[in-house]
Amino acid sequence: MSTAPTSPERWPAGPAPRQADPGAAAGGMLGFPADSDSDDDVDVLYLAGQIPAAPGEWLLITAVDGLPGAEFTARVLPFAASEAHGGDVLVHLALEPATGHEDVPALRVGTWAAIDGLLIPIAAWDRVDPHGWPERIRASVAFAMSVLTELEEHGADLGASQVIDLDDPATTAPAGIPTGATFGTAKADRLPER
Numbered sequence: 002m003s004t005a006p007t008s009p010e011r012w013p014a015g016p017a018p019r020q021a022d023p024g025a026a027a028g029g030m031l032g033f034p035a036d037s038d039s040d041d042d043v044d045v046l047y048l049a050g051q052i053p054a055a056p057g058e059w060l061l062i063t064a065v066d067g068l069p070g071a072e073f074t075a076r077v078l079p080f081a082a083s084e085a086h087g088g089d090v091l092v093h094l095a096l097e098p099a100t101g102h103e104d105v106p107a108l109r110v111g112t113w114a115a116i117d118g119l120l121i122p123i124a125a126w127d128r129v130d131p132h133g134w135p136e137r138i139r140a141s142v143a144f145a146m147s148v149l150t151e152l153e154e155h156g157a158d159l160g161a162s163q164v165i166d167l168d169d170p171a172t173t174a175p176a177g178i179p180t181g182a183t184f185g186t187a188k189a190d191r192l193p194e195r
Contacts, residue, residue, distance in 0.1 A: 028043045043074065048060075051131070053095060057094055061090075086165065090123075093167075094134045116149070
């Protein structure tokens with residue numbers, strides 16, 4: 002596991018804009034089921050083994066328990082509305098390019114946090130088995146959610162009102178909490194509480 006993207010060649014600054022897969026049936030798309038008119042959560046374990054549409058799928062994590070096999074839910078973000086807000090934890094899944102040696106496709110999987118209008122990389126994995134990725138990333142997702150929750154509870158302004166376009170490479174930032182995000186709602190006449 003790497004804790005951050007290692008180079009622009011292996012993990013681009015931001016995912017490419019999503020498009021319909023040319024190999025899909027007429028009018029259809031390959032990838033995870035998404036209902037843009039619904040706020041229904043899906044069990045992430047149910048998505049294991051499914052192949053994301055090119056160039057990738059975004060999941061907005063809604064709940065996670067750190068224990069294997071426990072609660073792990075998300076919303077599959079529709080292609081037309083790939084947006085996040087400060088305080089969100091996201092997962093991006095993309096099909097790895099085929100090398101011609103494998104029988105089973107592999108995935109590139111990344112955990113991301115949305116903070117102060119930016120998309121922050123938490124962890125990334127290459128060549129992940131499509132059936133095993135949910136448990137492989139569970140710890141990083143649980144960690145990211147707990148850190149963001151803790152920051153908010155201590156007055157940090159994570160930019161919940163700021164919309165982040167997940168298809169815009171300019172929103173991707175280096176790993177780490179952006180400078181100033183943890184001071185959030187501190188009053189001018191007092192220091193932030195610790």
